Amino acid sequence: QKEVEQDPGPLSVPEGAIVSLNCTYSNSAFQYFMWYRQYSRKGPELLMYTYSSGNKEDGRFTAQVDKSSKYISLFIRDSQPSDSATYLCAMSAEGLTQGGSEKLVFGKGTKLTVNP
Amino acid sequence: DTEVTQTPKHLVMGMTNKKSLKCEQHMGHRAMYWYKQKAKKPPELMFVYSYEKLSINESVPSRFSPECPNSSLLNLHLHALQPEDSALYLCASSWGVSEAFFGQGTRLTVV
Numbered sequence: 001q002k003e004v005e006q007d008p009g010p011l012s013v014p015e016g017a018i019v020s021l022n023c024t025y026s027n028s029a030f031q032y033f034m035w036y037r038q039y040s041r042k043g044p045e046l047l048m049y050t051y052s053s054g055n056k057e058d059g060r061f062t063a064q065v066d067k068s069s070k071y072i073s074l075f076i077r078d079s080q081p082s083d084s085a086t087y088l089c090a091m092s093a094e095g096l097t098q099g100g101s102e103k104l105v106f107g108k109g110t111k112l113t114v115n116p
Numbered sequence: 117d118t119e120v121t122q123t124p125k126h127l128v129m130g131m132t133n134k135k136s137l138k139c140e141q142h143m144g145h146r147a148m149y150w151y152k153q154k155a156k157k158p159p160e161l162m163f164v165y166s167y168e169k170l171s172i173n174e175s176v177p178s179r180f181s182p183e184c185p186n187s188s189l190l191n192l193h194l195h196a197l198q199p200e201d202s203a204l205y206l207c208a209s210s211w212g213v214s215e216a217f218f219g220q221g222t223r224l225t226v227v
Contacts, residue, residue: 008156034215043122043206043218044159088158090216104216106158 003027006089006107015116019076023089023107026070030091030105033065035074038086038109047087048074079114086111119143122207122219130227131197137222139190139207148190149216150182151206159206159218165190166212197226 006023013019021035031052036044048063050056050072056063062075072091076083089107120141129135141148147166151159164171165184179201181193190207202225210216 032215036218041204041221041223043120043204043221046215046217049215103161108158109156 003105004089004091004107007110008108010111010113012113012115013079015079015081015114017079017114019079019083019112019114021074021076021087021089021110021112023072023091024070025072025091025105027093027105028067028070029093031094032092033063033072034090034104035061035063036088036090037083038088040085044088081114081116084113120207120209120217120219122205122222124222125220126223126225128225128227129194129197131199133197134193134195136194137192137205137207137224139192139219140188141207141209141217142188143209143217144187145209145211145217146187147210147212148184148187149208149210150180150190150192151208151218153204153206153221163192194224197224199226202226 004023004025033050035048037047038044048061050063050065053065053067060077064073086109088109090104092104123138149164150162152162153159162173162176163182168184179196183191204221204223206221207219208216
């Protein structure tokens with residue numbers, strides 16, 4: 001079982017739809033959860049950062065973490081064509097290191113297209 | 117300011133060339149990273165500098181050589197690369213386990 005599982009899609013929705021993106025993970029030590037948005041040929045942009053369980057909202061974006069189910073979600077309300085990108089989940093934990101620094105574990109990314 | 121700046125944005129180099137990628141951050145982060153990203157794949161960690169101390173992903177070939185002149189700057193020296201090294205090279209920085217901020221990357225093509 002991979003540490004982080006993310007459906008690569010592709011996911012295609014009409015403009016204005018609510019989008020739900022998800023990741024599951026196997027390592028219960030993960031405490032820090034991030035969502036990145038990556039446009040084609042650009043670097044990942046940090047969208048949301050959550051520590052431990054709970055919800056976090058920022059504008060049209062809501063991140064949810066359910067540690068009991070080892071499941072995280074990103075919701076996008078009123079989706080726009082400009083939201084078309086690949087969305088990567090990432091997570092880390094204190095003490096989970098690679099080369100002496102905390103390791104960031106990525107999902108494979110979900111490619112989202114929002115059609116006008 | 118949450119910006120990580122990478123130069124150049126694009127680079128084409130021959131297999132016998134030597135080139136360097138540069139990265140700069142002014143967020144006071146003490147950890148800086150080099151990642152390699154191939155198309156339709158997540159970023160793959162190459163090197164970490166934490167408090168200017170290097171840690172290496174042992175699978176990275178020696179034709180890639182990192183350098184950290186100070187806590188704000190990070191370089192990646194390239195020598196005798198292969199066509200399969202063509203990829204997007206990403207620099208990132210963070211305080212540690214907290215969120216990492218990425219630069220826009222250098223798109224490298226080896227011919």
